[in-house]
Amino acid sequence: MRIGVVTFPGSLDDRDAARAVRLAGGEAVALWHGDADLKNVDAVVLPGGFSYGDYLRCGAISRFAPVMSEIVTAAGGGLPVLGICNGFQILCESHLLPGALTRNDHLHFICRDQKLRIEDTTSAWTNDFALGQEILVPLKNGEGCFVADEHTLDELEGEGRVIARYLEVNPNGSRRDIAGIRNARGNVVGLMPHPEHAVEELTGPSTDGLGFFTSILHAVVNA
Amino acid sequence: MARVVVDVMLKPEILDPQGRAVQGALGRLGVVGVTDVRQGKQFVIELEGEVTDERREQLHAIAAELLCNPVIEDFILVVEEDQ
Numbered sequence: 001m002r003i004g005v006v007t008f009p010g011s012l013d014d015r016d017a018a019r020a021v022r023l024a025g026g027e028a029v030a031l032w033h034g035d036a037d038l039k040n041v042d043a044v045v046l047p048g049g050f051s052y053g054d055y056l057r058c059g060a061i062s063r064f065a066p067v068m069s070e071i072v073t074a075a076g077g078g079l080p081v082l083g084i085c086n087g088f089q090i091l092c093e094s095h096l097l098p099g100a101l102t103r104n105d106h107l108h109f110i111c112r113d114q115k116l117r118i119e120d121t122t123s124a125w126t127n128d129f130a131l132g133q134e135i136l137v138p139l140k141n142g143e144g145c146f147v148a149d150e151h152t153l154d155e156l157e158g159e160g161r162v163i164a165r166y167l168e169v170n171p172n173g174s175r176r177d178i179a180g181i182r183n184a185r186g187n188v189v190g191l192m193p194h195p196e197h198a199v200e201e202l203t204g205p206s207t208d209g210l211g212f213f214t215s216i217l218h219a220v221v222n223a
Numbered sequence: 224m225a226r227v228v229v230d231v232m233l234k235p236e237i238l239d240p241q242g243r244a245v246q247g248a249l250g251r252l253g254v255v256g257v258t259d260v261r262q263g264k265q266f267v268i269e270l271e272g273e274v275t276d277e278r279r280e281q282l283h284a285i286a287a288e289l290l291c292n293p294v295i296e297d298f299i300l301v302v303e304e305d306q
Contacts, residue, residue: 057292064289093292100294102233107240147237147295173238 001217004031004041006071006087008062012049013084013196020196021045024213036066042220043080043124044071046087048140048194058101058143059089068094080124080187080216085141088180088190097181097190098156099148104141105173113205114139114193115167116179120160123186124219128211135208139171139193146174146181146192156181163189225270226303227282231291232263266290274302 003021005028007014018028029041033051038044052061062068068090075081075096083091091097104110115136118129129135148156153175156162164180172192180191195209233239239261246260268282283300291298 056289060289060292092294098294100292102237102295103240105238105240107244145238149236173240 001026001220002029002039002041002043003027003213003216004029004038004044006031006033006044006046006067008033008049008051008065010050010053011047011086013047013194014049016194017045017047017084017196020199020209020213023199024210024217026213026217031067033062033065033067036070038067038070038074038079043082043216044074045196046071046081046083046090047196048085048087051086051090054086054143057089057093058086059091059093062086062090063093072096075183075188078185078187080219081189082125082212082216083188083190084194084196085144085192088192089143091188091190096188097183098152099146099181101143101192102145102147103143104145104171109140109142110144110171111138111140112169112171113137114169114171114179116164116193117167118164118211120163120182122160123163123182123189123215125182125189125212125215126163127219128215134167135195135198135211136206137193137195137198137209138205141172141192144172144174144192146172146178148175153178159184164191164193225272225274227268227270227274228301228303229266229268229282229286229290229298230263230301231266231286231296231298232261233296237295264290274304 003026021028118133166177195212198204198209242260242262
């Protein structure tokens with residue numbers, strides 16, 4: 001099972017994402033932003049960080065990277081893609097997911113262990129969780145406030161496309177406590193918190209994050 | 224020579240926490256009667272040669288696709304031809 005992890009200039013969490021893939025039992029394949037080549041991977045992770053310095057808007061310049069053109073096309077054909085934090089921002093800028101991520105409503109960068117509730121287990125990246133399962137993973141962002149117009153929010157909720165919601169604390173002002181969403185097909189998922197930092201007892205607050213990476217292995221096997 | 228100026232602003236319905244912080248500072252500095260502050264971006268693009276209709280169209284597309292995110296922002300593009 002080959003899971004690609006893209007490195008952009010300014011990516012921070014590509015190594016942790018690759019490590020999470022390996023701990024879950026997959027083979028991590030390094031993908032480069034400047035190469036229009038997905039190396040025959042079965043799925044792709046867009047990791048966190050500050051790609052292209054996050055200049056202009058978070059994810060705005062990355063969207064035009066050669067690797068992204070390939071990913072947008074492949075995602076349209078069903079390739080599973082998980083965007084974490086900056087990766088989520090890139091997916092929104094690429095219009096693979098609706099809405100946008102804007103400056104935290106309180107203006108501060110936030111870094112905390114965040115409780116989430118998994119609200120959809122049909123996606124390629126969440127099928128290994130139980131519906132309603134509560135998990136604890138790190139969250140760290142300055143521009144994680146998910147916004148969309150009311151119609152889009154209603155549509156996301158109505159179609160069960162909110163995959164995770166913030167519990168206890170809404171850390172960034174996201175509409176309706178939304179922490180992650182998926183596309184209609186369920187192959188593309190964006191998530192603001194960082195499951196790849198919660199895969200080992202030694203370094204994470206839990207190992208709850210592994211579920212995203214074991215999910216994709218099952219999804220690809222069953223596809 | 225021509226100059227193309229693109230102003231990008233958050234849509235009115237999108238919360239602007241930066242503008243709100245500036246509004247708070249204005250109040251602390253004794254500026255009275257401020258009812259709202261919105262913060263935006265301005266891009267100033269210097270061009271060689273004339274701005275033909277084709278180039279204007281291209282710049283418009285770039286403003287819409289790259290300089291602004293139409294989900295949350297609006298833009299105004301103005302071409303200032305050199306006299």
